Amino acid sequence: MSAFVVGLDVGGTSMKGGAVTREGVVLHTERRPTPRADGPDAVVAAIQAFILDLSHIPPAGTELAGVGLCVPGLVTPDAALFSANIGWRDVPASAFAPEGVPVRLGHDVRTGGLAEAVIGAGRGVADFLFLPIGTGIAGACVLNGSPYAGATGWGGEIGHTPVYPDGEPCACGQRGCLETYASAASVARRYASRTGRTAPTEEIAIRAATGDDPAATEVWTDAVQALSLSLATYTLLLD
Ligand SMILES: [Zn+2]
Secondary structure (H helix, E strand, O other): OOOEEEEEOOOOOEEEEEEEOOOOEEEEEEEEEEEEHHHHHHHHHHHHHHHHHHHHOOHHHHHHHHEEEOOEEEOOOOOEEEEOOOOOEEEHHHHHHOOOOOOOEEEEEHHHHHHHHHHHOOOOOOOOOEEEEEEEEEEEEEEEOEOOOOOOOOOOOEEHOOOOOOOOEOOOOOOEEEHHHHHHHHHHHHHHHHHHOOOHHHHHHHHHHHHHHHHHHHHHHHHHHHHHHHHHHHHHHHH
């Protein structure tokens, strides 16, 4: 009997799921909203339902071998320990899937780094930093082909390295964090605070590039400088 796995990436806004054969053939992909506003129990229930639906996608005669589930926050392979974003604490992996189906949990960004190492831009490269910049900023430090989680699971949280001492306050409690200046959400927020108008981050970047919007130039320059400082520190630390 051929086997397939269900993969699910749970973000603060949406969940991206798919059914994939053992050979890596993607049978189906789907996106659903994350019901974060309804509380952590509702998110767990939505994940369960999503996994159940995806497990019925492949044709009869194929067997669900297991589930790979990426979640934000502090996570071990066997439990989602904590996520400020979703609000859960200590949810065992087994709570997410139908009974008897093996589930392995992974940190969302580190799993992204692992995917780049195995099938993406990091193939054939032993050490690299995977740094997605979105609503927030977190990195996966891939060493010898494996994402490095650190002693307590926070390895790679480069978004909260302070780059401007005494800078703007960050949600983490520190000041001047990289994420406070260089994430897409922060660029948009800082631009809005200067101009009183909201604009998508890509529009702010274009305005900065054309040079005819001083607020866009200031915000974008701060973001690039913050990112440069963090990456310079990171590079010297590792190599
Ligand atoms: Zn921070």
